[in-house]
Amino acid sequence: MRICRTPAGMNAACRDLRKGGRTLGLVPTMGALHEGHMSLVTAAKTDCDAVAVSIFVNPAQFSPNEDYAAYPRTFEEDCRKLEQAGVDLVFAPAAEEMWPVVNTTFVEPGEIATRLDGASRPGHFRGVATIVARLFNIVQPDRAYFGQKDAAQIAVLRHIVRDLNFSVHLIVCPIVREPDGLAMSSRNRYLSTPQRERALVLHQALAAAEKLATSGELSAEVIRHRLQTSLAAASDVRPDYVAVVDPDTLLPVQDVSAGALVAVAAWVGTTRLIDNLVLPPRTKA
């Protein structure tokens, strides 16, 4: 497994991997790899002739008051996992390699970037869109793998891939959960033991909403209300957003018969967690 530290070196290494029409998969990460990330690597290994993983904690997607400095960095452990999984190439640039001078060009995704996490984290999706566009340009992958946990991110990335004609297929892999249902996240390690227990309420609230929908409820407002009351039952959990939206546009839906993304974000202590599920379109009885 080769590790590249500069965009130019990575670009050349990826050209080599793609030679002779071999397909290349990219798994963009911020490191602190867990089973969720590794499921993306496994999917890429299954689909593609070669697999590249990027590990870069992207400052442009953090607000000044967020956890950029504290974000877990476990590079050596990450590399052991990736090597074991048969990854060909790791891109781990220093921040100075990505920003040798002040970057003033941004990929601006428009309105969609102001919804869900984009509403709570202004500029976040501009930062995500810009770094992902840069990774696409450096790696030029055939396929890129993202987790369903970041549902709003996926909508934004589909949007920029379409609008800017990127020649890459976005592959979305299911959320990977702990045995008790908590969605895996690099930020889960911030949680104390009692917080870790309370964090389960996100998954439980989604399960309650799903049960309601499965039992025939079509009103997005009723489902949203159930989510809110479920979340409110837990102490020291402060909801950020509770959304029942179109998964492509992230705009609120009135009823869920055409399918819907049900998404929550909540603060557990000082840790912000997200989780979601997709309600399938309702087949007429």
Add this chain to the structure above:
Amino acid sequence: MRICRTPAGMNAACRDLRKGGRTLGLVPTMGALHEGHMSLVTAAKTDCDAVAVSIFVNPAQFSPNEDYAAYPRTFEEDCRKLEQAGVDLVFAPAAEEMWPVVNTTFVEPGEIATRLDGASRPGHFRGVATIVARLFNIVQPDRAYFGQKDAAQIAVLRHIVRDLNFSVHLIVCPIVREPDGLAMSSRNRYLSTPQRERALVLHQALAAAEKLATSGELSAEVIRHRLQTSLAAASDVRPDYVAVVDPDTLLPVQDVSAGALVAVAAWVGTTRLIDNLVLPPRTKA
């Protein structure tokens, strides 16, 4: 010579052309091809194994009050010239193919896009940056060819290629002029015979500025003043900007000893024309 009408068709055709490591050159144009464009094609033919030319009058780089509708479209004549020049592939999408839905993602080049033509034409360079990024993604060329006449555009494009890590080399070709010195432009055909004569003042003003610099003048302000007085000598010519700037940042310079871009834009009747020259760095005596 093959003509592609859709982004997906063009992308596939370009993949074919690049097979086996063949190099691909792209010449992005808005059609109405003149000898300036054809010099780019000739350069691409010399450098690359295959050459693609795009012909697309990009609405996103015109303001509502500009000449988008009137911009000359001479597609059949353009194709004859390109075929004769040995071009492999022409990309000529309909506007509906490029914008099947409302495009809300833009490549925002930042401050540099507000200088020179960007100051006179708000949003122009955002439109240019976005369409060029899209063409790069569709074609994935090894090299892309632009004319020095659009000096500010070149600075903006160098900036986005660097900031977004596009894997493409920008090649800049010299301005091609009519025998009397007028820079070739698709917009020259808007000029009446007397306007065509008066338009020469742009070239003459630049020549006067160059002579001044060559004779030892180092002050950007003095050179700029000479340009302004030269332009003012012509009736029915209204200067838009007169700039002596750093060619990379487009910021004003104080003296020209390190080299400078001397650029003018002026309205001749209702036609806006641009021209420029680059003063080389002064070697110490």
